[in-house]
Amino acid sequence: MTSTAVINDLKCFHCGQACEDETLWLNEKPFCCYGCKTVYEILDSNNLCEYYDLDKNPGVQLKDVSDETYAYLNENDVLKKLLEFNSDTFAKVTFYIPAMHCISCIWLLENLRKLNKGILHSEVNFAKKSVTIDYNPQQSKLSTVAQLIASLGYAPKITLEDSEGVKKKTDLSLALKVGVAGFCFGNIMLFSFPEYLGLDHAEKDLMRIFSWLNLGLAIPAFFFSGFDYLKSAFNSFKQKQVNIDVPIAAGLIALFLRSAYDIITATGPGYLDSFTGLIFFLLIGRWFQSKTYESLAFDRDFTAYFPLAVNKIEQEVSKPTIIYKLRKGDCIQIRNMELIPADSTLLNDSAYIDYSFVTGEARPVKVKKGELIYAGGRLIGSPIKLLVNKATSQSHLTSLWNNEAFKKVEESKYQKIIDRAARKFTWIVLVIAFITAIYWQITVPSQMWLVLTSVLMVACPCALALAAPFTLGSMLRVFGKKQLYLKNADVIERMAAIDTVVFDKTGTVTHGNNPDITIVGDLTEGDLSRVKMLAGYSTHPLSVMIAKHIKHFSVEAVLDFKEVPGKGLEGVIGSRRFRIGSASFTGWHEKAKHNSYSQVYVSINEEPKGMFIIRTAIRKNIKDMLERLGDKCHSLLSGDNDTVREEMKNLFGSKVQLHFNQSPQEKLNYIQDLQRQGKKVMMIGDGLNDAGALKQSDVGIAITDDNGIFTPACDGILHGDKITSLDKMLQFAKSSSGILKTGFAISFFYNAIALTFAVTGHLTPLIAAIIMPISSISVVGFSTLAVKLAASRIKF
Incomplete structure (x- = not known):
């Protein structure tokens, strides 16, 4: 009704x-x-x-949204600027939503698919006040999506300042709050000098004026500079939670109200110098934390070190180039199964692109000459040339790597500990503060408010919350310098628990620097030139070696190209079908005579024609690393045949299990079996035939040399030359546990000592506010120095 x-x-x-x-x-x-x-x-x-159950009156007051308000979003030029990805059936856009303010907003914005069938998925980043929306352009236009969220009260703020997206503006609000608090604090101290000098009885009228001026200055400090603490505490109560800002907010309210009461009733000057000083030093501590986080810049460090390389073509010469050095107008070549690192225009007649890492749809999309190919797609088929439209989107590739589909189920152990400890500690502080207030009110009523505020201030567990991110973040930087690039800090926790390491062989234990290759069989120069062309379409280490070894060239086209992981390549060249790969894939049934080396077989029109006998070099000093790993070194899984079993047995030792002729699915199943036995497994592979095993393992590390192999399924990328330090990297990761526990101990020790002084009345609120950021500095300083010391002692 x-x-x-x-x-x-x-x-x-x-x-x-x-x-x-x-x-x-x-x-x-x-x-x-x-x-x-x-x-x-x-x-x-x-x-x-249910939106209304999560929060009372969660909505915002609405303005009329006409059908024409967002009509401009359907223009092609606008779509090119705003959309992160666009195809016939899938598009992705990120909107900035300034009206987002509570858990109900998050819940509703992540359930947009229930309001519009064209919306496939939506995900909120509350810290950035943004929502990323995947939608089907055939079912819903971008203007419709924008109008929907605007009609719900979350009008997106859209700017089209440049083709690279929305420019980020520096948030000056914290600096302004620090400035206001500092101004009020300084002037209140100036007006309080007569009181400090014991002149409070000389000029009572003047003292009264100064007290009212102090109260006037305290109001903006309270309601502007200190508002974030009040808002955070209020929101936590609304959600029936208690966070670490609750004691701070309680102390600020208590100190302000008591001071206002004293001044209004003329019973005293109040404690407004301590009150504004408290806010000022709290904000200084917050500013310090934000600047330290900014300097660590875990995300930017990761993307700056991103080792994905691509072949850049300059004067008809191809050379590997790190992707973040790509610029608009560069010409690059992408081979089969390689990732497109930047939005680019196709120069070939056509290509098939797998966008499964972006859209979740595994069906390849056909792209024609002159059309745009988005970063994150993977080429399926013959090599192509692309013209880069804009510099590589590092953040976009990072988001692919951290996509929900590739995340490990296990949550951060230390984050759980911190969250539980912070909640319990906050309640303990409130109880202690309540008991302390009763005691001082009975014994020395004049000191009760100061002691109460000191207890609330000094016991804030901020340092506890900083221990894990700064320790693990510092370790990420050290690993990056050692050319192990981990996707996030949680990987370090999992590395610390690893007790079983499984290796792939080709491209991992062995590498292709100056391999000894022998060609056997009935292969003409023309056949070899065509084999070179076919092998050049693949990024598999053995294919790369063969293509590099053959000196004959062919300009014929490869048609109907296919690469079957773990088996080989095939394609039609000059009306003949060439296959190169394993014996079973190419139809070879003869037993190889050279059974101590790797063999790659060749068949033409299903007739065996020859083979490449390849002696790949074992990575230098890897045997020493395997010996240092000891019992952790568990297995070798190889897709090759067992012709090198004796050589691998000599390398790994008799205790290590050796498995050959393993398909990608068999490798994945093997990892699962180990995990069912309760083992924490690290898989080391080349990222090609091992993607499933890398994803399944507790920690999956992809080995890369100078090629462009990249798989979002892995947890980290390790440069091939650094695999000999793998044992030391595991040891370094394990040291994180000790550093974190010590950091937690320092935080609890500080709180225990400071709380003792505060409860006994030996600590003023102002000193407590100064000590609190110092405790954070001590934990951050300890974490940083301890990580550096651990790295120098391990010497990897």
Whole structure:
């Protein structure tokens, strides 16, 4: 039932604003305007009213959204600037949503698919106040998506300042709050000098004026500079939680109200110098933390070290180039199964691109000459040339690597500990503060407020919350310098628990620097030139070696190219079908005579024609590393035949299990079996035939030399030359546990000592506010120095 009535003291059920002029009723619920009422109707008809259960009056007051408001978003030029990915059936866009403010907002924005069938998925980043939306352009236009979220009260802020996306603006709000708090603190201290000098009885009228001026200065410090602490505490109570800002907010409120009472009733000057000083030093501590996080810049460090290389063509010569050095207008060549590192234009007639890492759809998409290929696609088939449209989007590749589909199920152990400890510690602090207040009110009432505030201030567990991110973040930087690039800090925790290491052979234990290759069989120069062309289409280490070894060239086209992981390549060249790969794939049944080396077989029109006998070099000093690993070195899984079994047995020792002729699925199954036995498994592979095993393992590390292999399924990329330090890297990761525990101990020790002084009245709120950021500095300093010391002692 809907009705209208004039009622002035009601608040809107949706947004909480007063119903000033008229009240609209629906299902016995009041609404301030037709916009709020319409949103409720939309949510109610789609069974999404849980939105209101998560938070009381979570909505925002709405403005009219006409059909034409976002019509410009359907223009092709606008779409090219805004969309991160665009195809016939899948598009991705990220909107900045300034109105997002609570858990209900997050819940509703992540359930947009229930309101519009064209929306496939939406994910909120609350810290950045943004929502990333995947939608089907055939079912919903971008303007429709924008209008939907605007009609719900979350109008996106859209700027088209440049083709690279929205420019980030520096947030000066914290600096402004620090400035206001510092100004108020300094002036209140100036006005309090007569009190400091014991002149409070000389000029009572002047002292009264100074007290009122102090109160006037304290108000902006309280309601502007200290507002974030009050808001955070209030929101935590609304969600029936207690966070680490609750004791701080309680102390600020207690100190301000007591001081205001003393000044208004003329019973004393209050404690406003301590109050504003407290806010000032709290904000200084917060500023320090934000600057330290910014300097560590874990994300930027990772992307700057990103080792993915691509073949850049300059004057008809191809040379490997790190992707972050690519610029608009560069010409690059991409081979089969390689990732496209930047949005580029296709120069070939056509190509098939696998966008499964972006869209989740495994079916390759055909792209024609002159069309745009998005970063994150993987080439399926013959090599192609691309013209780079814009510099590589490092953040986009990082988001692929951290996609939900490739995340490990296990959550951060230390983050769980911190969250539980912070919540329990906050309650303990509140109880201690309450008991302390009762004691001092009975014994020395004049000191009660100061002691209470000191207890609330000094016991904040901020240092506890900083120990893990700074320790693990510093370790990420050290690993990056040692050319092990991990996707996030959680990988370090899992590395520390590894007790079983499984290796791939080709491209991992062995490498292709100056291999000894012998050609056997009935292969003409023309055949070899065609084999070179076919092998050049692949990024597999053995294919790269063969293509590099053959000196004859062919300009014929390769048609119907296919690469079967773990088996080989095939394609039609000059009306003949060439296959290169394993014996079973090429139809060879003869037993190889050279059974101590790797063999790659060749067949033409299903007739065996020859083979390449390849003696690949074992990586230098890898035997010493395997010996240092000891019992952790568990298995070797190889897709090759067992012709090198004796050589691998001599390398790994008799205790290590050797498995040959392993398909990608068999490798994955083997990892699963080890995990069922309770083992924590690290898989070391080349990222080609091992993608499933890398994803399944607790930690998957892809080995790369100078090629462009990259797989989002892995947890880290290690440069081939650094595999000999793998044991030391595991040892270094294990040291993180000791450093973190010591950091936690320092934080708890500080809180215990400081709390003792505060409870006994030997600590003022101002000193407590100064000590609190110092405790954070001590934990951060310890973590940084301890990580450096651990790295220098391990010497890897």
